[in-house]
Amino acid sequence: MLKVSIFNFKGGTGKSTTALNLGAAIAQLNVKTLLIDLDGQRTLSFGLGLDGREPTALQWLTDKAEPIATDIKNLWIIPGDIGLFRLTSETDLFIKSLNSLIPLDFDVVLMDCPPSLGLASVQAILNSDRVLIPTLCEPAALKGMSEAIGLIRGENQSIPIEVVRTRYRSRLVLTREADDLLIESGEDLNYRLLHTVIPENIQVAESIAQQSPVLTYAKTSLGAKAYKSLAKEVLKLWGLKK
Ligand SMILES: Nc1ncnc2c1ncn2[C@@H]1O[C@H](COP(=O)(O)OP(=O)(O)OP(=O)(O)O)[C@@H](O)[C@H]1O
Ligand SMILES: [Mg+2]
Numbered sequence: 360m361l362k363v364s365i366f367n368f369k370g371g372t373g374k375s376t377t378a379l380n381l382g383a384a385i386a387q388l389n390v391k392t393l394l395i396d397l398d399g400q401r402t403l404s405f406g407l408g409l410d411g412r413e414p415t416a417l418q419w420l421t422d423k424a425e426p427i428a429t430d431i432k433n434l435w436i437i438p439g440d441i442g443l444f445r446l447t448s449e450t451d452l453f454i455k456s457l458n459s460l461i462p463l464d465f466d467v468v469l470m471d472c473p474p475s476l477g478l479a480s481v482q483a484i485l486n487s488d489r490v491l492i493p494t495l496c497e498p499a500a501l502k503g504m505s506e507a508i509g510l511i512r513g514e515n516q517s518i519p520i521e522v523v524r525t526r527y528r529s530r531l532v533l534t535r536e537a538d539d540l541l542i543e544s545g546e547d548l549n550y551r552l553l554h555t556v557i558p559e560n561i562q563v564a565e566s567i568a569q570q571s572p573v574l575t576y577a578k579t580s581l582g583a584k585a586y587k588s589l590a591k592e593v594l595k596l597w598g599l600k601k
Contacts, residue, residue, distance in 0.1 A: 360461060361597055362468045364487040368510060369503030370474035373493040373525030375402035376563060377589075378471035380582070381491075383572035384590035385467055386433035390599060393426055393465045394436045395419075397483055398473040401439030408570035415440035420452045423459045431572070435465070446478050453482040466599060476510050484514050489597065492550070493525045493557075496537040501544075508548045520550040521596070523589065527556040551596070555589040558582065 365374050378394055386392045396403040396416055404410040407429050414424030417440035426435040460468065470487065472480040484490060490511055494504040508520060522541065528534050545552050557563070560582035566573040573582045594600035 360465050360468060361489070361599065362457065362470065362487045363597075364470045364472055364480070364483040364490045365493065366472040366480055366484060366490055366507060366511065367492050367494060367504060368474060368476060368507040369494075369500060372474075372495055372500065372503075373557065374474070375400075375406065375471050376567065377491070377493045377523065377525060377557070377586075378403050378469050379406045379567070380563070380572050380574065380586040381589055381593070382434055382469050383431055383574050384586045385469075385594060386431055387574065387587075388590055388594065388600065389433060390466045390594065391433050391464060392435065393460065393463075393468045394434070395468060395470045395483075396437065396439030397443060397470055397479040398439055399441045399444035400473065401441070402567070403471045404436065404438035406567045406570060406572070407436060409436055409438050412438050415442075417442045417446070420446070420456050423456060426460070426463070431575070439471075443473070443479055448478070453486050457486055467597075481514055484511055484518070487515075487518065489519045489521065491593070492520060492522045494522055494541075496524045496527055496534045496541070496556075498533065498537050498540065501537055501540055505544065505548060508550060512549075521553055521593065522550050523553045524556040526559040528559050529556075553589065553592055553596075555585060555592050557585045557589065560585075 418424045470483040562577035562580035563582035566576035
């Protein structure tokens with residue numbers, strides 16, 4: 360059971376969209392996948408049409424509740440809970456709850472973190488094997504990304520970090536400048552910049568409102584293709600597929 364936190368300190372960088380669509384794309388490749396929505400905003404749960412369903416992540420943390428099967432084969436979810444905003448207890452709830460999932464035999468667990476380093480994000484990162492950081496490709500957004508890496512390294516010095524560029528607009532000079540910065544700073548900050556980029560794509564944004572992954576909503580869209588490539592790239596990197 361490989362545990363991956365999807366985190367960025369900055370808001371609106373495509374964390375929940377990536378959890379949803381990468382999770383669906385990985386599941387399509389016959390990898391048993393669990394999504395855990397750790398954000399009180401619950402965008403991920405909403406995107407799968409399962410906002411409001413119980414047991415929620417808060418119930419899972421406190422009562423060891425079981426995940427819910429989604430309509431997509433191999434894809435399960437523990438939905439978000441507005442009460443996660445109030446989660447302040449310093450106990451080892453996360454370790455116990457994650458360990459309770461072991462008998463269910465998930466290959467991958469993707470945890471969608473809120474855009475802050477509160478208890479949910481810290482505990483998710485401390486208990487993960489890897490961190491995936493979605494970032495916008497703009498010089499201003501990269502400041503947030505390097506701050507996020509500093510915060511992650513403060514919690515877990517040696518955890519592998521992968522960075523994925525989202526809402527990518529290849530024609531812009533701004534994007535090329537940010538690309539150069541991302542390539543340059545990979546070595547200093549010790550992260551891997553993923554080859555796959557997720558383009559700015561209207562079908563990706565629409566699919567959230569339609570409450571389904573872009574892979575189902577618009578199979579042939581550039582967004583769906585990009586998330587399929589991302590799934591293949593990370594599964595190879597994470598040692599889960601050849
Ligand atoms: N590839 C894309 N193309 C177009 N729009 C996108 C794309 N990815 C995300 N979006 C849109 O960007 C907005 C932010 O995305 P999302 O909610 O995934 O970010 P987030 O990092 O989870 O935000 P938060 O920090 O609030 O949790 C949403 O409106 C979403 O529909
Ligand atoms: Mg989010």
